[in-house]
Amino acid sequence: MELVASGLWEYWLFLFLSGPLLAFGFYCAYVHYVHLRYDHIPGPPRTSFLFGHLSYLKRQTKDSGKIRQDVFLEWAKEYGPFVRINVLHRASVLITNPQLVKVFLMSSQYKKDPFIYSKLQNFFGKRFLGRGLVSELDHELWQRQRRILDPAFHRSYLMSSMGAINEKVEQMMEILEAKADGKTEVCMEDMISSTIYAISVKVLFGMELKALADEQKSFLLAVRNIVEGFTMAENPFSKFSLGKRKLINKAQESIRLLRQMGKEWIKYRREAIQNNQEFPPDVIMQMLKREAEEGINDEFLVDNFVTFLIAGFDTTSSQVLLALMELQRYPKIIERLRAEVNEVIGSKKIIEYQDLGRLQYLSQVLKEILRLYPPAFGTTRWLEKDTVVDGILIPGCTSLLFSTYVMGRMEKYFEDPLTFNPDRFSPEAFQPNFTYFPFSLGPRSCIGQYFSQMNAKVMMAKLFQRLEIQMVPGHSFGIVDSVTLKPKNGLVCTIKPWKS
Incomplete structure (x- = not known):
């Protein structure tokens, strides 16, 4: 009997060990x-058979202070x-040919990468953006959504939103002017993000916030938690780490908070x-008007609420x-x-819609920022x-x-590409086609690119009209890749x- 028991134990041990090995x-x-399928395509040598280029990318971003896109540029x-x-x-192919x-990008034939966008639909087991306008992969369903939401971004409605934009930026200016003693240190990220958020919720959803600071804290903290979660999730093994469980829980709770809102x-x-x-x-009015005829359910409504809540402020700020x-x-x-x-603008505090078109050089500055530092790096398509x-x-x-x-940093497309030069976007300058697409193509x-640039223009115009802003000594000019590109500190x- 002992021999039989010993044999059974060895048999089960063999199965236990051989299963994972197999x-x-x-x-x-x-x-x-x-x-074997992809090695005929040009590319750098893999640093690992199993991990491919992953360890090299992590090492470059950690040791050299680069972002991943800098490595792609070198390649x-x-x-x-x-x-x-x-x-x-997985093997992906980076394409930098303008004709391609x-x-x-100009065809509806090629959809977004389902592997990447499924992470936006559901994040750490929680419905995040679901099947909203950004994350919907089916072209017909996406087109229906776009048709429903287009009126919320029509020029006539955006013109009428100038009052709300001026109001919220003026609230920010009052706070900043109270701190304008040349000594008080101000975190501009908090001020800019809070203001863009206040504009977005009022114009897109009709939500009125009483103050710029207090009522945004829970939202901004939730977004930061989700961003940290996405950054952590770039490591495919992170979700198995017990040490990361707290961060995952915070991201999940933050998603629940936004969807409940x-x-x-x-x-x-x-x-x-x-x-x-x-x-x-x-945005909400357009969806509610069409919910019966389009068969829109509450989950779809919430998907787009969260999509526009985040997209409406993050890239602009x-x-x-x-x-x-x-x-x-x-x-x-x-x-x-x-x-x-x-x-x-002169000395007036209310900027009119017609003024925005006359701020040509400011437009060039903002376009040049999007060339050199696009908050959203690009996009994907699935072949x-x-x-x-x-x-x-x-x-x-x-x-x-x-x-x-x-592509915005390649010499073959832009002369002296690392130099910040707004004149490259002057009306008479030559601009190569299909090399610049900060809002995709x-x-x-x-859908919100014009609304985004209206916000940016009003805010920048008011800041440079009335304030002199100076980074504190020793502040880094570094950038960080945390879902969107941001100043490091x-x-x-x-x-x-x-004083003019």
Whole structure:
């Protein structure tokens, strides 16, 4: 009996150990198969059979202070318009050919990468953006949403939102002017983010915040928790780390908070409409008007509430912060910018919609910021079938990467690309096509890009009209990749009144 028991124990131990080993062997074989399918495409040598380029990318971002897009830029310069990138068992292809940017982004034939956007739909097991406008992959369903939401971003409605934009930026200016003694340190990230958030919730959802500081704290903290979660999730093994469990829980709770906020506000708006209360044609109004005929359910409404809540403020606030940081290096550009603001705006506090079109040099400054520091680096497209592109076979089921950050910093497209030069976007300057796409291109370009730039223009015009902003000594000009591109240390400054 003892011999039998011993044999059974050894048998079960063998099964216990051989199962994982067999699975690992199959996984290694699959990784090898992936390598065979893609190794004809130019790309850097893999630093690891299993991890591909992942360890190299992490080492470069940690040790050299680069962001991942900087590494992609180096590879694009060395290997050409097609660069193979391996991470574990997935291979992606970075494309920096303008004509191919046109082919893949201007057509509705190619959808976004389902692997990447599924993380936006559901994050750490929680419904996040769901099937909202940004994360919806099915083109027909996306097109229906776009058609419903387009009126909320029509020029006539955006013109009517200038009052709300002026009001919220003036509240920010009052706070900043009270601190404008040249000594008090101010975190501009908090001020800019809070203001853009207040504008977004009022214009897009009709939500009125009583104060810039207090009522945003829970929202801004929730967004930061989610951003930290996304940053951590770039490591595919992070979710298995016990030490990261607290951060995952915070991200999950933050998602729950944002979605609950959406549910409560949608419920309020629906009841108010039933009681014949009138509202402007904002995002929620457009969806509620069409919910019966389009079969819209509450989860869809919340998906878009969270989508626009985050997208409506994050990229715009990042753009303004990056502009304020970068302009610290260029006093002559600031001088020219102030001269234009003084000519167009003068001393008036209310900026009109017509003024925005006359702020040509400010437009050039903001475009140049988006070229050099695009808050959203680019986009992806999914290639379903084997396709020969410019003589190179790209296997089916491949993610194609398109980076406006990378192409915006390539000498073949922009002369002296690392120099900040707003004149490259002057009306008479030559601008290469399909090399600059901070809001994407084609049918899936950003629906809110004009609203975003209205906010940025009003805010920048008022800041340079009335204040002198100076980064504190020793403050870094570094940038950080935390979902969107941002100044590394939040942009801490001192402020003085501007005296012309």
